[in-house]
Amino acid sequence: MIAQAIPSYALDLFLPRPFQVTGVRRETPDTVTLRLRSLHGDSLSFQPGQFNMLYLFGVGEVPISISGVHPKTRDLEHTVRAVGYVTRALVRLRKGDVVGLRGPFGRGWPLEEARGRDLLILAGGIGLAPLRPALQYLMAHRRDYEQIVLLYGARTPADLLYPTELERWRGRLDLQVFITVDRGDEAWRGHIGVVTTLLPLAERFLDLRQAIILMCGPEVMMRVAARELENRGVAPEQIFLSLERNMKCAVGFCGHCQFGPAFICRDGPVFPLPQIRPLLEVREL
Amino acid sequence: MADPEVRTPTGSLWRMEKAQLQTLMEKLTQQGYTIIGPRIQEGAIVYDEVHRISDLPIGWTDEQDGGSYRLKRRGDEAFFGYAVGPHSWKRFLHPPVFSLGRTRRNGQGFEWTPPADPPPRYAFLGVRACELHAIAILDRVFMGGPYVDPVYRARREALFLIAVQCTTAGGTCFCASMGTGPKAPPGADLILTELPDAFVVEIGTERGAALMAEIPCTPATEADRAAVEAHLEETARSMGRQLDTADLPALLYRNLEHPRWEEVAQRCLTCGNCTMVCPTCFCFTVEDLSDLAGTQAERVRRWDSCFTTAFTYTAGRPIRQSAKARYRQWLTHKLASWWDQFGTSGCVGCGRCITWCPVGIDLTEEVRAIRETDGALAGERR
Numbered sequence: 306m307i308a309q310a311i312p313s314y315a316l317d318l319f320l321p322r323p324f325q326v327t328g329v330r331r332e333t334p335d336t337v338t339l340r341l342r343s344l345h346g347d348s349l350s351f352q353p354g355q356f357n358m359l360y361l362f363g364v365g366e367v368p369i370s371i372s373g374v375h376p377k378t379r380d381l382e383h384t385v386r387a388v389g390y391v392t393r394a395l396v397r398l399r400k401g402d403v404v405g406l407r408g409p410f411g412r413g414w415p416l417e418e419a420r421g422r423d424l425l426i427l428a429g430g431i432g433l434a435p436l437r438p439a440l441q442y443l444m445a446h447r448r449d450y451e452q453i454v455l456l457y458g459a460r461t462p463a464d465l466l467y468p469t470e471l472e473r474w475r476g477r478l479d480l481q482v483f484i485t486v487d488r489g490d491e492a493w494r495g496h497i498g499v500v501t502t503l504l505p506l507a508e509r510f511l512d513l514r515q516a517i518i519l520m521c522g523p524e525v526m527m528r529v530a531a532r533e534l535e536n537r538g539v540a541p542e543q544i545f546l547s548l549e550r551n552m553k554c555a556v557g558f559c560g561h562c563q564f565g566p567a568f569i570c571r572d573g574p575v576f577p578l579p580q581i582r583p584l585l586e587v588r589e590l
Numbered sequence: 591m592a593d594p595e596v597r598t599p600t601g602s603l604w605r606m607e608k609a610q611l612q613t614l615m616e617k618l619t620q621q622g623y624t625i626i627g628p629r630i631q632e633g634a635i636v637y638d639e640v641h642r643i644s645d646l647p648i649g650w651t652d653e654q655d656g657g658s659y660r661l662k663r664r665g666d667e668a669f670f671g672y673a674v675g676p677h678s679w680k681r682f683l684h685p686p687v688f689s690l691g692r693t694r695r696n697g698q699g700f701e702w703t704p705p706a707d708p709p710p711r712y713a714f715l716g717v718r719a720c721e722l723h724a725i726a727i728l729d730r731v732f733m734g735g736p737y738v739d740p741v742y743r744a745r746r747e748a749l750f751l752i753a754v755q756c757t758t759a760g761g762t763c764f765c766a767s768m769g770t771g772p773k774a775p776p777g778a779d780l781i782l783t784e785l786p787d788a789f790v791v792e793i794g795t796e797r798g799a800a801l802m803a804e805i806p807c808t809p810a811t812e813a814d815r816a817a818v819e820a821h822l823e824e825t826a827r828s829m830g831r832q833l834d835t836a837d838l839p840a841l842l843y844r845n846l847e848h849p850r851w852e853e854v855a856q857r858c859l860t861c862g863n864c865t866m867v868c869p870t871c872f873c874f875t876v877e878d879l880s881d882l883a884g885t886q887a888e889r890v891r892r893w894d895s896c897f898t899t900a901f902t903y904t905a906g907r908p909i910r911q912s913a914k915a916r917y918r919q920w921l922t923h924k925l926a927s928w929w930d931q932f933g934t935s936g937c938v939g940c941g942r943c944i945t946w947c948p949v950g951i952d953l954t955e956e957v958r959a960i961r962e963t964d965g966a967l968a969g970e971r972r
Contacts, residue, residue, distance in 0.1 A: 563927070
């Protein structure tokens, strides 16, 4: 009884597929949006809020939220800020370069459940990136939702992502957009202050206690915003937020993205607040 | 020789002369298995390839305590007269370093070549009860969720398991507290218990029965049966450590800001030894090793530890900067959040993390300290 057929490894789960950069748009001094198209004709369907693992040959792999779909080519967009070894290399990519891509992974925004409701979208800094495909979806299915308000905060006017799109959104009558920055410049005529200072403006258009709230930004911002919303009578069940952690596998094996009992890659990155609320208050978790 | 049918009933007990273990090993080798078992290397009993019974640590035992491990001569010729060493079977099912393949630059893109070596077919000899539980836990981690890890599965599915129940408890053992030993749980193909002059062999699976059909042995007597029970009771009574597991996850969850975390962080070197020796710690990282010319890269999966700062490096900085946060993550994962994630404790009470901690930090003592001052809060916080 010598060995049966020798099994081989089916490693496709860990194998990045080649995607070509079809466009690079500089958003801010340290942030670009990469437009990616499969070299093998893979078409990738995803839910707003999901992420991909982007791989650079010989450099490494990082989780990056899908920040949108190009309306004509259907190319996938990923907005990357240069903060580490891999992302610094990603923002240097040029049109024609090839990256590896695995995904999409994780749970996205609850857009189906929010149908027929008011929506408040709260974004801080690059936190607008995973919310952008949600906004694109909402605009494409505008009649299915009631009031929609976007509150967006960035450090300075130069750090605002998607400026032309923001202008277009501000011009719509069926979407309320309010923007604030921590520090203005000479040309800035808008709000100054943290994003939660815009909440009274949102309340002119919708009843927070009835709305679904989607938020993404620095953890400190989300912690403060969640408290502020609850003070205004919002139930934790209405609040959804997207978290970020180091990831090596994206499928719950490598252990890096643990946030208490949750694997952010698999159980998130979008969580209903009640699932993570006590943990959000613990430092260095 | 008895007919295989006669010995098939799983759960039946047989008496096998000790020298016949050699025959058993030869049969496994003939069937294409690579046998991994205990042997002495560099002053410790480790798991490595074994070919004959003389490779086993016959006549040796281990003395263990917090931060201390010594081999010692026994007064007899026991084959398996020790507790557990620094290795666990994890290293053969979830290798410390594993190449996912090579990528080669190809025009604008790259092409990928998977690893060429087929997965090995292992027979594990000498698996303790706590270690069978540890393997069952890794099964849940790597094969029980929405995704299945192909690296683990290929090795796990080919595996032949020979358990050896402990007749000696180690100085840092607490499987009796965790409900993971010393009696072997179901799952092994054969379950051995060592008596002074023979092994009592329990048939665990059909595969185990087929193997035993080829080994000279006789039905176990009532006396053999009683001797096995007596050994297990004695082992359970002589555990070196104890852990009160009552309501443990809730205890830890409500004490995330307990001052004991600061206190243990004063002693913890954050070396990660506990995670390396733990039979269930599964975390890994993936690295790209490129050649100097930058035309080829190897994707390597390597054990990682939540005790490193790089482990949580996110958006330009590590999340768990303090030793306190890293020790808290390890202990609460092991004893609390593991339940939420996998429906089981992540600790099997093998005591390795206590023995191999260079400063002798003892998780049973840490839990006791928190339990005794349940609800205490760390002083002024920012």
